[in-house]
Amino acid sequence: MKKFATWNVNSLAVRLPQLLDWLAAHPVDALVLQETKLTDDKFPTMEIGEAGYQVQWFGQKTYNGVALITRERAENVVKNIPGLPDEQARVIAGTVGGVRVIGGYFPNGQAPGSDKFAYKMNWLDGLRRWLADELRAHEQLVLMGDFNIAPEDQDVYDPVAWAGQIHCTTEERAHFQALLNLGLTDAFRLFEQAPKSWSWWDYRNLAFRKNQGLRIDHILVSEALKQRVTACEIDKQPRRNERPSDHAPVIVTLAD
DNA sequence: ATGCCCAATTTGATTGGA
Numbered sequence: 001m002k003k004f005a006t007w008n009v010n011s012l013a014v015r016l017p018q019l020l021d022w023l024a025a026h027p028v029d030a031l032v033l034q035e036t037k038l039t040d041d042k043f044p045t046m047e048i049g050e051a052g053y054q055v056q057w058f059g060q061k062t063y064n065g066v067a068l069i070t071r072e073r074a075e076n077v078v079k080n081i082p083g084l085p086d087e088q089a090r091v092i093a094g095t096v097g098g099v100r101v102i103g104g105y106f107p108n109g110q111a112p113g114s115d116k117f118a119y120k121m122n123w124l125d126g127l128r129r130w131l132a133d134e135l136r137a138h139e140q141l142v143l144m145g146d147f148n149i150a151p152e153d154q155d156v157y158d159p160v161a162w163a164g165q166i167h168c169t170t171e172e173r174a175h176f177q178a179l180l181n182l183g184l185t186d187a188f189r190l191f192e193q194a195p196k197s198w199s200w201w202d203y204r205n206l207a208f209r210k211n212q213g214l215r216i217d218h219i220l221v222s223e224a225l226k227q228r229v230t231a232c233e234i235d236k237q238p239r240r241n242e243r244p245s246d247h248a249p250v251i252v253t254l255a256d
Numbered sequence: 257a258t259g260c261c262c263a264a265t266t267t268g269a270t271t272g273g274a
Contacts (some may be wrong), residue, residue: 010273011263035273037264062264063272108273116272134273148274167274202274214274246262246274 002254003028005142008247012036032103034146036065066092084126100138105146124175141222151176155215184220186253187232219252228254
């Protein structure tokens with residue numbers, strides 16, 4: 001059995017104790033982090049190493065930043081998207097136990113029509129082009145992270161209020177579908193799930209307590225890997241912590 | 257109500273997140 005997971009920690013400096021607790025309770029073969037918000041020199045490699053994990057990391061000051069935490073050494077590590085010049089640290093990939101693991105912090109996009117939205121669209125174009133190559137090179141592949149896209153209305157607590165808003169636009173959803181069209185499957189939807197399953201809840205408005213959220217953190221698996229998936233779940237527990245991230249981890253379980 | 261909370265830097269104010 002293998003487990004892969006993704007978690008937007010919204011500042012690893014703040015969330016490191018929670019990360020170490022979580023890893024102790026949930027041993028995984030690979031975990032990708034987003035929004036570490038740390039320059040490379042500040043990354044807590046020692047603490048993660050002492051927890052029994054190897055780690056690859058790629059960050060910047062204040063914003064973004066990703067990491068790939070693994071039991072076994074990750075091979076052929078790639079940072080950001082080849083062929084897409086990008087100032088922002090958003091992607092880290094490596095091969096672990098024969099599986100290509102890609103972690104991404106997709107751009108937020110802020111608002112349709114904004115410069116940041118245009119950047120998001122261009123980034124998604126670049127990601128899709130690279131993913132097509134990666135899928136040709138790696139039969140077993142998982143793409144996971146904070147997609148900042150709610151794929152369907154069932155992934156939104158109030159689809160009417162969110163219609164056309166960021167994370168829910170037709171353009172973003174078309175990009176999500178384009179990733180699926182490459183031969184990827186949303187692992188979460190392989191299984192019956194409770195209605196109103198979210199991976200993110202706004203810090204404001206008591207949103208977690210009222211369960212008002214979005215499902216924007218995803219795990220997409222290639223056809224070969226899909227055959228091995230036995231479970232996929234969102235772990236809401238860390239969202240109940242004191243000083244939680246606004247995102248919850250998503251975990252996929254695979255047969256050997 | 258271009259607001260609420262949270263994190264980080266530009267710090268007792270602003271920007272970005274989602």
